[in-house]
Amino acid sequence: MTTIGVLALQGDFGEHQTVLRRLGVDAPPVRTPDGLRGLDGLIIPGGESTTFCRLMQDFNLYEPLRAVTRAGLPVWGTCAGLIVLAQRVSDLEFPTLEALDITARRNAYGRQVDSFEADVSISALQEASRPFHAVFIRAPVVDDTGAGVEVLASLPEGSGPAAGSPIAVRQGPLLATSFHPELTDDDRFHGYFLELVRQQGRRSSPK
Ligand code: GLN
Numbered sequence: 001m002t003t004i005g006v007l008a009l010q011g012d013f014g015e016h017q018t019v020l021r022r023l024g025v026d027a028p029p030v031r032t033p034d035g036l037r038g039l040d041g042l043i044i045p046g047g048e049s050t051t052f053c054r055l056m057q058d059f060n061l062y063e064p065l066r067a068v069t070r071a072g073l074p075v076w077g078t079c080a081g082l083i084v085l086a087q088r089v090s091d092l093e094f095p096t097l098e099a100l101d102i103t104a105r106r107n108a109y110g111r112q113v114d115s116f117e118a119d120v121s122i123s124a125l126q127e128a129s130r131p132f133h134a135v136f137i138r139a140p141v142v143d144d145t146g147a148g149v150e151v152l153a154s155l156p157e158g159s160g161p162a163a164g165s166p167i168a169v170r171q172g173p174l175l176a177t178s179f180h181p182e183l184t185d186d187d188r189f190h191g192y193f194l195e196l197v198r199q200q201g202r203r204s205s206p207k
Pocket of ligand 1: 045046048049050078079081083106107133137138139140202
């Protein structure tokens with residue numbers, strides 16, 4: 001059985017676990033360095049990135065998470081999870097995992113649009129002609145992506161000042177979305193991550 005750990009220090013990890021289990025995947029919560037053993041992939045959920053970064057230190061997870069990420073474990077960050085994975089964040093006082101070659105800006109869609117939803121087309125997904133309903137909650141803006149980063153989806157034209165900015169990116173085994181697929185009943189993005197995990201076919205450490 002495929003095992004995808006969900007970082008469960010804070011945030012909406014339960015929603016990710018529900019989707020993964022619906023897809024027939026083992027989805028243990030990760031709260032300790034030991035919890036990183038034997039995983040095929042890891043999800044860092046939405047929540048509050050400052051809290052995540054502080055708790056990663058308090059739970060002695062910061063170095064182990066950096067190590068598995070560097071070793072090539074597939075990791076997907078949603079919203080705050082995107083910030084935690086980013087190499088550069090313009091306004092964060094804690095170190096991130098500095099893995100994904102992007103620059104993120106927190107809460108950058110502006111007060112008036114704290115939360116919004118948009119139908120986006122994502123060609124990497126199954127049934128790509130069917131738009132994906134993306135839910136954004138105090139989402140980060142991705143200001144810059146490095147050469148090795150593939151943009152899987154951008155905010156559609158006509159959706160305000162940030163139109164055209166990347167909202168789903170991938171760099172090898174690393175995936176990040178500024179929206180929350182776990183808050184919808186459309187499982188295609190989780191299915192895409194599972195595909196990525198199966199393609200990588202590697203484990204963080206032996207079971
Ligand atoms: N605004 C949060 C942060 O900066 C992210 C919000 C979310 O994950 N929904 O970490």
